[in-house]
Amino acid sequence: MRIRAAVEALPDYSAGRTPALIAAQGGPAHSVKLSGNESPYPPLPGVIEALTRETELNRYPTPYADDLRAALGERLGVDPGAIAPAGGSLQLCRSVVEATCDPGDEVIAPVPAFSAYRMAAEIAGARFIGVPVLGQSSPAGPGLDVDAMTAAVGPRTRVVFLCSPHNPTSTALAADDVARLMSAVSGETLVVLDEAYAEFDTNPDTVRGMDLVDSHPNLVVLRTFSKAYGLAGARIGYAVADPDIGAALRRVTSPFSVSRSAEAAALASLHPRVQPEFRRRLTEVVDERTRLTEELRRRGFDVADSAANFLWIASDRAVQWAHGLERRGVITRPYPGLGLRVTVGCESDNDAFLRAFADVAGN
Ligand SMILES: Cc1ncc(COP(=O)(O)O)c(C=O)c1O
Known part of the structure; x- marks a missing residue:
């Protein structure tokens, strides 16, 4: 068997840890997943x-x-x-x-x-x-x-x-x-x-x-x-x-x-029938994004002006933060030495993140 060298050298795709995996490995029984930039809503009506x-x-x-x-x-x-x-x-x-x-x-x-x-x-x-x-x-x-x-x-x-x-x-x-x-x-x-x-x-x-x-x-x-x-x-x-x-x-x-x-x-x-609901959901995400950004900036963190459904908090402590958050049931995505990426979820998930982040990162 011969696999091309370019393919042998590739890392496996890493989609991060899931709530089920974390629970199975003895972590919190329920986690909020804010690591995949997914939508917090179910599919649109219809x-x-x-x-x-x-x-x-x-x-x-x-x-x-x-x-x-x-x-x-x-x-x-x-x-x-x-x-x-x-x-x-x-x-x-x-x-x-x-x-x-x-x-x-x-x-x-x-x-x-x-x-x-x-x-x-x-x-x-x-x-x-x-x-x-x-x-x-x-x-x-x-x-x-x-x-x-x-x-x-x-x-x-x-x-x-x-x-x-x-x-x-x-x-x-x-x-x-x-x-x-x-x-x-x-x-x-x-x-x-x-x-x-x-x-x-x-x-x-x-x-x-x-x-x-x-x-x-x-x-x-x-x-x-x-x-x-x-x-x-x-x-x-x-x-x-x-x-x-x-x-x-x-x-x-x-x-x-x-x-x-x-x-x-x-x-x-x-x-066309579901476009008003589609726009309503977008507005909700954008409003939550604003709320999270303002709150984190008030606490003194370096939060970028997000145009997406996630936030970027620049820090060289991102990995440490992500581990602390995961132990408290919040999954995020750290970029070592650069920053933490946090998906904007539904209001209660975002509140869970804000509470856990206060524990982990202070302010
Ligand atoms: C910038 C960017 N492009 C594309 C994708 C993947 O999209 P898809 O689910 O359509 O493959 C992602 C998913 O995280 C992304 O962040």
């Missing part, structure tokens, strides 16, 4: 009913979720050919690199960031160039260093990953920053704008990938139903790009990667 109606599971779905692409095309005002769906946008990070990189080509991404960017590059045998994110003390606040990323682009760069709002720093990219980067890279380099958390962003100055796709044939926008739509367990996301790139992404993504159930859940979530 989703479970749509799943129950989707009974033809003995039949394959269409290879590339045709009904969903039609619905999204109409909603976004793009040709369905411009859309490439997959079982999660994580998969599409892989597809983008597979479609563009030969071994030795370069992929640039911020670090820290969503781990799929690096994983995609390494699986493809591409060279990963990580550009550190700006620190809390930078005048622009913590977030992507777009100028350093632009400077890292070379003749073998095939993909640049941007993320807005950025995981884990929670801040969004200004439209001007993205325009600057787009004008500095050649049309041979794909710029991927990962907007997994865009629905939570209320800032009018933030880049909106959908406004740029028409005029930038080398831009790919990634969206997901995992976060704002609360369908992380169903696994469904999509890319929007120039139709030629959309076709290439579909070709390298496994056909049937979107199940009938996932497609039905996504379509039900887009139904």
